[in-house]
Amino acid sequence: MRTTRRQLLTAAAAAHTLASIVGAAPAKSRPPNIVFIMADDLGYADLSCYGRRDYATPHIDRLAHEGMRFTQAYANSSVCSASRTALITGRYQYRLRVGLEEPIALNGANVGIPPDHPTLPSLLRKAGYETTLIGKFHLGRLPEYSPLKIGYDHFWGYHSGGIDYFTHKLAAGPKAADDLWEGDTPVHEAGYMTDLIGNHAVASIKNARRPYFLSVHFSAPHWPWEGPEDEAESRRIQTLADHDGGSAATYAKMVRRLDMQVGRILDAVNSSKEAGNTIVIFTSDNGGERFSDVWPFSGRKSELLEGGLRIPAIVRWPGRVPKGVSSSQVMISMDWLPTLLDAAGTKPDAAFPSDGMSLMPVLTANAAPVPRKLFWRYRYNAQRALRDGDLKYLEIAGNAYLFNVVEDPLEKANRKAREPEVFRRLAAEYEAWNQTMLPEDPKAYTYFFSAAEMADRPGNKP
Numbered sequence: 001m002r003t004t005r006r007q008l009l010t011a012a013a014a015a016h017t018l019a020s021i022v023g024a025a026p027a028k029s030r031p032p033n034i035v036f037i038m039a040d041d042l043g044y045a046d047l048s049c050y051g052r053r054d055y056a057t058p059h060i061d062r063l064a065h066e067g068m069r070f071t072q073a074y075a076n077s078s079v080c081s082a083s084r085t086a087l088i089t090g091r092y093q094y095r096l097r098v099g100l101e102e103p104i105a106l107n108g109a110n111v112g113i114p115p116d117h118p119t120l121p122s123l124l125r126k127a128g129y130e131t132t133l134i135g136k137f138h139l140g141r142l143p144e145y146s147p148l149k150i151g152y153d154h155f156w157g158y159h160s161g162g163i164d165y166f167t168h169k170l171a172a173g174p175k176a177a178d179d180l181w182e183g184d185t186p187v188h189e190a191g192y193m194t195d196l197i198g199n200h201a202v203a204s205i206k207n208a209r210r211p212y213f214l215s216v217h218f219s220a221p222h223w224p225w226e227g228p229e230d231e232a233e234s235r236r237i238q239t240l241a242d243h244d245g246g247s248a249a250t251y252a253k254m255v256r257r258l259d260m261q262v263g264r265i266l267d268a269v270n271s272s273k274e275a276g277n278t279i280v281i282f283t284s285d286n287g288g289e290r291f292s293d294v295w296p297f298s299g300r301k302s303e304l305l306e307g308g309l310r311i312p313a314i315v316r317w318p319g320r321v322p323k324g325v326s327s328s329q330v331m332i333s334m335d336w337l338p339t340l341l342d343a344a345g346t347k348p349d350a351a352f353p354s355d356g357m358s359l360m361p362v363l364t365a366n367a368a369p370v371p372r373k374l375f376w377r378y379r380y381n382a383q384r385a386l387r388d389g390d391l392k393y394l395e396i397a398g399n400a401y402l403f404n405v406v407e408d409p410l411e412k413a414n415r416k417a418r419e420p421e422v423f424r425r426l427a428a429e430y431e432a433w434n435q436t437m438l439p440e441d442p443k444a445y446t447y448f449f450s451a452a453e454m455a456d457r458p459g460n461k462p
Contacts (some may be wrong), residue, residue, distance in 0.1 A: 031127065031344045032317065033278040035205070035269060036336070037262060038087075038135060040080060040222040041164075042308040043288020045295045046255055052293055055252040059263030060314070063282055067316030068363060069326045074387075075286040076333040078301055078308035079103045080161060080222075081138045083285045083333050088119045088139065088150070090337025090354035094377065094437035102302075102379055103161055104138060105445040107155045112140015115149040116350035121213060122151025122336045128344040130209045134200045135217035146184050152215075156182050156200045162219065165193040165226040166234040172224075172446060173238075192228050194220045194254070198261030205268040211344070216265065222260040223289065227253030243453050251291035276318045279343060281336070284311040290454065296409045302448045304376050304385040304394060305411055317343075318365045327456060329362045329369040330387070339363070352434060375433045379440050380448040381460075388431045393426035397448050397459075402426070 017241040043427065045051040049061040049069060063354070076086030076093055076144050081103035085093040093099025098111040113119065121131040132154040133147045138161050147155040158179040160170050167175040168189075180187050189196060201216045208214065225246025226233050230253075237245055262282065287308040288294045289301045299305020315321055334356035341347055342358040361367035376385040390406040402415040402423045416423045450462045 030277065031129070031211045033208075033211050033243075033269075033274060034124070034129075034340055034343070035216065035265065035278060035280045036214065036340075037200075037218070037257060037265065037282045039218050039220060039282075039284045041286065041289040041292070041301055042221060042258075042284035042312065043292025043294045043300075044307070044312060045293040046221070046288060047259075047312055048433060049314075050312050051295060052255075055256055056249065057255065057259040059259045059266060060282055063262070063266065063280060063316050064314045065324050066318070067280070067323065068321050068340075070313040070315075070331055071326050071328055072330045072334040073283065073311050073313035074309050074330070074374060075284065075311050077102065077376065078286050078303055080136075080285045084139055085113065086332075086334040086338060086355075087285075088113060088121070089352070090120065090334050090348055090356050091118060091352065092334065092375070092437060093353045095355075097438065097441075098139065100379075100444045101437060101443045102444065102446040102450075104140070106160055108445040109443070110141060110144065113150050114144030115145075116440055117150070118352050119151045120340065121215070121413045123337075123341055123346060123349065124213045124344055125151050125153065126448045127341075127344050128211065129344070130212045131215075132204050132208070132212065133215045133217065134204060134213075135197045136161075136219055137217070139255070142184060148183060154183070154204070156187075157197070157217070158219075162222050162224070162240055163193065164224060164234050164240060164275075165219070168193065170240075172234075172240055192257070192361070194218060194257045194261055195228070198264050201261075201265050202268040203263070210274070213340075217285075218258055218261070221251055221254040221289075221291075225250045225254070226290070228257050229253075232379070246269070246291060248291055259274075279340070280316045281314065283313040283333075286334075287311060290449075298410050298412075300449075302378070302380065304378055304383040304396070306405060306409060309376065309385075315359075315363055317363070327362055327369065329359065330372040330374070330409070331359055331436060332356060332372075332374055335359055373429075375430060377434065377437075377440070379442075379444065379446040384430055386426050388426055388429070391422065391426065393423065393430055 048056045048130045049064040075083045079102050082093045085099040125131045126168050131152045133152045135157040137159045160179050163179050168180045170179045224240045224242040227250050269278050276302030297306035298383045299307035312373040338354045338358040342360045348354045374387045382398040388392040390404050392405045394401040403411045449457045451458045452462050
């Protein structure tokens with residue numbers, strides 16, 4: 001059939017319209033924009049695309065449908081600031097004094113990321129990026145530490161580990177201090193924190209210079225347990241840890257509101273006409289808390305069982321990352337620094353080499369998964385862990401285990417006596433690695449759940 005000139009013009013117009021909606025393919029010489037979205041204490045199965053059954057997360061599911069979903073993603077720690085230290089430096093958090101805090105406590109040591117240490121935002125800024133953090137920082141307090149001191153050009157959010165969703169205070173009660181900042185200046189802004197973070201993220205995308213690196217670190221679904229209509233609950237609670245409140249229904253409301261704001265961010269990227277040249281990542285800082293779903297794992301935040309470490313991780317990059325695929329590549333929070341620097345055409349600082357690996361071959365070249373050897377430690381209950389291939393060495397409170405976490409993700413079948421040589425090898429490798437890190441600080445804070453707080457932790461004494 002002969003193609004007419006009118007048909008050619010019509011086809012060209014349709015292609016132009018599609019490109020304007022989805023985003024034209026990026027020029028090879030132009031680095032991509034990066035939107036890095038991180039939830040707080042979100043469990044592995046708290047998204048419907050990872051198995052949550054009692055509510056849906058359609059916007060994050062859309063991101064997974066349009067990109068790659070990792071099924072063996074790990075946090076560097078089972079609590080927030082330690083994991084965020086590894087994320088922003090690309091190195092094991094135990095190399096820095098701040099990383100020994102589990103996590104940084106409100107009344108604890110005044111530590112943070114040293115301003116002279118290379119970070120993901122500082123390295124991207126050096127490569128020409130505009131850098132912005134919206135939401136949670138939790139890597140040090142003013143005046144010594146600030147997002148503006150470690151590579152971010154702009155900051156709107158809070159410094160502490162958790163604040164009330166309505167009052168934006170560090171603790172419950174009228175005398176508690178506010179913790180909301182624009183740059184290094186305190187600000188006041190009414191609204192539900194998840195919505196405010198979404199608002200500022202959308203505005204940042206609309207106003208950003210290109211290329212840009214936007215970190216969107218949500219407080220949700222971290223305690224206190226307050227949904228968008230629960231302002232009365234914020235007046236009732238006596239402590240932000242909120243041990244006498246919350247429910248699965250409230251938690252669902254919190255996660256669904258998070259999902260809604262992620263949808264707004266995705267719409268803003270698409271509306272900017274640069275979706276094709278924008279990497280969007282969604283993940284969590286550590287494993288789930290008391291209302292989370294961590295199936296098919298056991299354990300939770302503050303524990304080195306899989307439920308405390310496994311997290312969702314999704315990457316969309318149209319035209320570069322295939323759509324709707326899953327990867328079984330084992331990855332960890334500190335991999336994001338070498339991965340995103342690789343995507344931006346730059347490298348880590350040679351004086352501070354990353355302990356992570358670039359995921360770009362997996363994301364863009366269909367590379368087969370490679371075995372990893374990853375290490376963790378946690379001071380409470382003297383927890384130690386090493387994953388080597390499918391095997392995991394684990395020690396908690398003097399009890400030692402060997403698991404195959406692929407065949408046995410619940411970590412129930414202890415193979416220590418069945419494979420004693422493998423157990424001894426992994427235990428020795430853990431000790432050798434541990435000697436290369438800073439020693440644990442007995443004065444550092446360590447977070448845990450006690451039996452007085454949670455009935456399913458009877459062995460954990462106050």
